[in-house]
Amino acid sequence: MYTHVFGLTRPPFERGLESHELFRAPMLDELHSRLRYLVDRRALGLLTGEPGCGKSTALRRLRDDLHPEQVRALYLHDTAVNPGDFCRQIAFELGIDPSWTRALIMREVRQEIERLTTERKLTVLLVLDEAQALRPDVLALLPMLSNFDWDRDARLAILLAGQNGLRQTLRRAHLESLAQRITVRYALRGLDRDTTQLYLEHRLRIAGLDRPLFTEPAVEALWQSSQGVMRRIDTLAHYTLVAAANQRATQIDPEHVIQATEETRA
Numbered sequence: 001m002y003t004h005v006f007g008l009t010r011p012p013f014e015r016g017l018e019s020h021e022l023f024r025a026p027m028l029d030e031l032h033s034r035l036r037y038l039v040d041r042r043a044l045g046l047l048t049g050e051p052g053c054g055k056s057t058a059l060r061r062l063r064d065d066l067h068p069e070q071v072r073a074l075y076l077h078d079t080a081v082n083p084g085d086f087c088r089q090i091a092f093e094l095g096i097d098p099s100w101t102r103a104l105i106m107r108e109v110r111q112e113i114e115r116l117t118t119e120r121k122l123t124v125l126l127v128l129d130e131a132q133a134l135r136p137d138v139l140a141l142l143p144m145l146s147n148f149d150w151d152r153d154a155r156l157a158i159l160l161a162g163q164n165g166l167r168q169t170l171r172r173a174h175l176e177s178l179a180q181r182i183t184v185r186y187a188l189r190g191l192d193r194d195t196t197q198l199y200l201e202h203r204l205r206i207a208g209l210d211r212p213l214f215t216e217p218a219v220e221a222l223w224q225s226s227q228g229v230m231r232r233i234d235t236l237a238h239y240t241l242v243a244a245a246n247q248r249a250t251q252i253d254p255e256h257v258i259q260a261t262e263e264t265r266a
Helices: 026-041 055-065 083-093 102-118 165-169 173-181 193-206 216-226 230-246 254-265
Strands: 044-048 071-076 123-128 156-162 182-187
Touching (some): 026 044, 026 182, 193 230, 216 254
């Protein structure tokens, strides 16, 4: 590995950072504030972005910021299921042994949510990750799931997180009731050039390097190639460091980024 070449204590662009190590760009801070608002208001939210842009990071940060004695968080990511299995998944997350019919399961789920919110004074948050895979007939269940006291009381916060195509799906006429309920919307985009540089410096810093490593032209080349998508930045920066280490370079230049780009496209 290249860690000893550059004086790093660990590979800087690996996944699995601790919560306190996550990059806190202004746009990610804004997103976090909106997601906290969603939880506090027990609202329905929509988070979209292309793969690798930071949705999972944002969800992890939200999860780690929630107090278990205040919020009961339910997380579903196996979303390519039929309505019956979808309701069963929620029931299992709530610790319910579900009945055989979807209607009964829905009633049991709603009763448990009402018990948690009224008796235990908890906010229940349902996070549906990879929501672009949700079938339209499953999406159509969400207004019914969140309807309490003749649709007067908010008992359940729901966050739909998925790829950009989810927005197009929600424009379908039979999902208008769901779309109208969305009060928090956020579309994650790639980092700009300056924020990409800050991101690189952050990842290197937590890996033990507190000096500039990427030259300005190298940052520009990496940003152009990755389009600011964090997962692409991580992959490309890793191979860039490999290329530079193989040449015993002391800093990262554009030719190392070009070499890494060609390798990752192979």
